[in-house]
Amino acid sequence: MKKSSIFGLVTIAIAIAIIIAAYSGSSTYGSFNEAKSSGSELHIIGHLDKQKELFYDAAKDANYFSFFMKDKKGEECKVVFTGTKPQDFERSEQIVLTGQMIGNEFHASKILMKCPSKYTNDKVEFSEFKAKRANI
Numbered sequence: 001m002k003k004s005s006i007f008g009l010v011t012i013a014i015a016i017a018i019i020i021a022a023y024s025g026s027s028t029y030g031s032f033n034e035a036k037s038s039g040s041e042l043h044i045i046g047h048l049d050k051q052k053e054l055f056y057d058a059a060k061d062a063n064y065f066s067f068f069m070k071d072k073k074g075e076e077c078k079v080v081f082t083g084t085k086p087q088d089f090e091r092s093e094q095i096v097l098t099g100q101m102i103g104n105e106f107h108a109s110k111i112l113m114k115c116p117s118k119y120t121n122d123k124v125e126f127s128e129f130k131a132k133r134a135n136i
Contacts, residue, residue, distance in 0.1 A: 028040075028042050028043065029042070029043045029044070029045060030042040030043070030044060031044065031071045031072065031073045031075060032044065032071050032075045032076075032077040032101070032106060033073070033075060035099075035100060035101040035106060036101050038100075038101075039100065039101070040100060041098065041099060041100050041109070042098075042099070042100065043096055043097065043098050044069075044071050044096070044097045044099075044106065045071065045072055045094065045095070045096050046069045046070050046071040046072060046094070046095055046097075047069065047070055047092075047093065047094055047095060048067060048068075048069055048089070048090065048092060048095060049067075049068040049069060049070055049076055050090070052067070052068035053067075054066070054067045054085070054089070054090070055067070056084075056085040058084070062084055063082050063083055063084065064080070064081075064082065065080075065081045065082075065083065065084065065085045066078060066079060066080045066081070066105075067079055067089075069095060069097070069106075077104075077105070077106050078104070078105045078106070079097060079099075079105070079106045079107075079108055080105050080106070080107050080108070081107075081108045081111055082107070082109075083111075086111055086113060088113075088115060089113065091115055092113040092114060092115050093114050093115065094113070094114040095111060095112070095113055095114075096111075096112040096113075096114075097110070097111060097112075098110040098112075
């Protein structure tokens with residue numbers, strides 16, 4: 001084999017290793033306990049603690065939103081998001097946060113929400129419509 005072929009194969013192998021290393025750590029799901037010890041960015045799945053208050057004052061600082069969330073393991077933590085409060089946030093069934101722990105607070109860079117299905121109410125309304133139409 002020529003030296004240039006060997007050099008090309010080694011370069012390709014290194015590139016593949018870098019790509020695999022980058023993607024293997026990018027989608028790590030964890031808990032607040034793991035976020036405290038890791039110091040790196042994690043995805044945390046949980047739900048909003050509706051018994052604790054949400055803080056968002058658009059007049060004071062439109063890019064500060066904080067709330068309390070419980071992760072899948074039941075641990076509660078204060079979450080700080082530097083952005084506007086998502087619409088219908090209180091109605092969300094499940095929340096996925098991307099961020100890291102800073103002190104005792106989880107600082108989220110992204111918030112994804114799973115909201116309750118709006119189609120279940122439509123089915124009820126549709127069946128009521130059918131029942132009314134049948135009586136006419």
